[in-house]
Amino acid sequence: MAIGDAVFGGDRRPIISGPCSVEPDYVRHAEAAAAAGADVLRGCVFKPRSGPDRFQGMGAEGIPLLGQARARTGLPIIAEPLDGDDVRLLRDHVDGFLIGARSMRNSRLLESVGRTGMPIILKRSFAATYAEWLGAADYIRATGNDDVILCERGIRTFVTETRNTLDVAAVPVLASRTDLPVIIDPSHAAGRREWVLPLALAGAAVGAAGIIVESHPVPEQSWTDSCQALSTPELRDLIEKVGRLNSLNELSST
Amino acid sequence: MAIGDAVFGGDRRPIISGPCSVEPDYVRHAEAAAAAGADVLRGCVFKPRSGPDRFQGMGAEGIPLLGQARARTGLPIIAEPLDGDDVRLLRDHVDGFLIGARSMRNSRLLESVGRTGMPIILKRSFAATYAEWLGAADYIRATGNDDVILCERGIRTFVTETRNTLDVAAVPVLASRTDLPVIIDPSHAAGRREWVLPLALAGAAVGAAGIIVESHPVPEQSWTDSCQALSTPELRDLIEKVGRLNSLNELSST
Amino acid sequence: MAIGDAVFGGDRRPIISGPCSVEPDYVRHAEAAAAAGADVLRGCVFKPRSGPDRFQGMGAEGIPLLGQARARTGLPIIAEPLDGDDVRLLRDHVDGFLIGARSMRNSRLLESVGRTGMPIILKRSFAATYAEWLGAADYIRATGNDDVILCERGIRTFVTETRNTLDVAAVPVLASRTDLPVIIDPSHAAGRREWVLPLALAGAAVGAAGIIVESHPVPEQSWTDSCQALSTPELRDLIEKVGRLNSLNELSST
């Protein structure tokens, strides 16, 4: 399974990165992520938020930036749609779709992205069981599209220091239940940049097929999720260290 | 705030009932709920499910049954849409909308139902904080529609005997944070019919403004959620007992 | 099953009350609770705390106050031991024991209180399943002592507004699994005094056999748990309102 040239489930773990949301300076942000070694760009112009007063993303006017970033970096790009209209707007400008945690249970959206035939990264919802998560994947697969990558991004527990609790066991448990690759999102699990690297390493060691991580040239100026974005040097460091675990890839196979 | 003649936040607690999903015999099911004393009918033709192989509801072909049920019982009716298209199909045939737990984080759908100007029952998502739940309500209110009724239906915890854990404290906590009425869904919290009545009474005693409860003339033949639907006599019993708590309505105000 | 004259599982629901911890003015506090209508006094001289720097209770020097309170009010009294030595110190001065949530999994302590043959209120631990809670009760019952009263005091969930999430469903679920009565502690569930009354009413309506609630003549001066203690007038109000639900006792039996 691949997004552009980035193969998930192979010898190395692709890194998906970029800012939480597309901002006017997105092309420069994408170049920074590419220079740090990212394999796939995240370019989200529609943002699901917890209230209407928050920044909802640049919307359709951000879409041209996706093509520019792709052209400048040569990297594939993924974006998150919130409904079928977004899917139609985005499909000619991206290499794959990201379904966020808030949308995992939106069966109409799952069917809509599924029908594009493009690769889909499906994040686990806040309190989704493995069965519910696989059921959501089934909505996509029922359209004939098996290019689904599952993404563990932390579950909601009583712990408040981290934004969510990264359920690393999801990787080996799902390996026994599905043929779909599972990647890890340490950014939304940690919620704070200083904990992103160790969680990424835990994800790599447990056998995740890739990492999706938020980065921004000037994290504290990030329009959204500024607490958890890595700076460009931090991203480069993470990519280098995760890469050193690639050689230990066989570790987690018993 | 009212759905048809049923006032939420007044002297008595309206009971919303009917089968989990509209089945071909829906009109008869609605008549049974009405005969038992229900104030509002639930008539869901689109069903959000945890996988594509499960019954997804009768769909558009079930919509004519809603009008027939309304005509035969004289009761208002609510239905659950899954996207904007459903909202358009349903809006001339219902008196209000139900947003299910799976859709609470679907901001596009919230805006779509909001714009109808009709009353909206907004269920809390599986692991939604109070702030996230009110944020979802804000998406509706931002359209100018303040007719939102919040519905506590149980949260996901480590408890496995019940389907979810009914968070009765949501009622007094939210009373200090919002002017919106809060109702209780004991059916999805309990998951088994024998526990529905005590949870409904707990909800009434804690100050809920109404109850939404699944019922079916022959529960074990219900196409969905057959374990938790009340029989018609059980529904009548619940309505009578909840009604006895209405006189104690002032109990929970300190 | 009774503590002194207070019968649990009968026509009315006994109210256990008193300050969180015994303070030098305890006798006056006990008289206030008695005057408000409490049936049993709580008189905890040993306090399990979340760190060594917090007030650990008056200890053995508080024990004489228990007898004085009993003499002045004529009410039975319960206290919480933390180990076998405490049990020996307390047993001649109390009418029953309280095992707190922190001690539910302390099998040696359960055996020790069990062997006194006195009534035991066994609180559910923070994240105990029903099976684990009943297993703890079995440690007591294995000593030949069946006078165990289970106490639901809220479980730990992702909700942060309340101190814990009151699992009212514990009452009907356990009624189908055990002959032991279940009471409710709304104080530790709520964590704030304004939510104690509605949670107590929910507990009464769901069928709890009694209520244990913290009270203090001047709550804000309480040495421990000052946020959740009821004032004496608030306690009187709660007792009166819970009493009005006694007549509806049969409500929750289907």
Next chain:
Amino acid sequence: MAIGDAVFGGDRRPIISGPCSVEPDYVRHAEAAAAAGADVLRGCVFKPRSGPDRFQGMGAEGIPLLGQARARTGLPIIAEPLDGDDVRLLRDHVDGFLIGARSMRNSRLLESVGRTGMPIILKRSFAATYAEWLGAADYIRATGNDDVILCERGIRTFVTETRNTLDVAAVPVLASRTDLPVIIDPSHAAGRREWVLPLALAGAAVGAAGIIVESHPVPEQSWTDSCQALSTPELRDLIEKVGRLNSLNELSST
């Protein structure tokens, strides 16, 4: 900080292993763990269980086996006490104490083991916050004993496939709050032997100072926790693979 010669917080991660509970063949079990490369033996003769009908450990009659195992393997040994009497029985026969999840909130026991001055491994309770866990460590440290090793063994969440959810983030979060080393118990987190290795690797990669893992020469014949014990070859494999991560020790330091 060290248990015998095993240093926690140094260049390599000590492995603590042995059967869940001491059985009559314990010396042979200990030899197998030692041969596989374990650094410290676990030798639990008192078992906290979820009910009185389960095997409660060999008790005092198992204690002589601890000395024999120590003599035969040359390895240090730790054991779990349930109360102060156990501490007195064990202290001359062990090199350190293990406080299990069920006992983390037992302040009297914490003080009792603390006063021995010996190293203490303090497991996190099922739903303990970081603050509560550190508060428990403070009960030990208040006796003047700072040789406390924290052990993350999984928290209780809604996930049912694994026995608990391993909270790997505990390692970096606690590193910012305390000078105490944190080790990982993948056995109780996984609950099934096939998931123990990946969780151990995740723990090593996230920066844990050591691993405690259950092993048994014939796991399926283990008297307790037979589902999660590793066989001797599996233990050897885990130790070898965790060791390969030692060279990457500096990975998780940013």
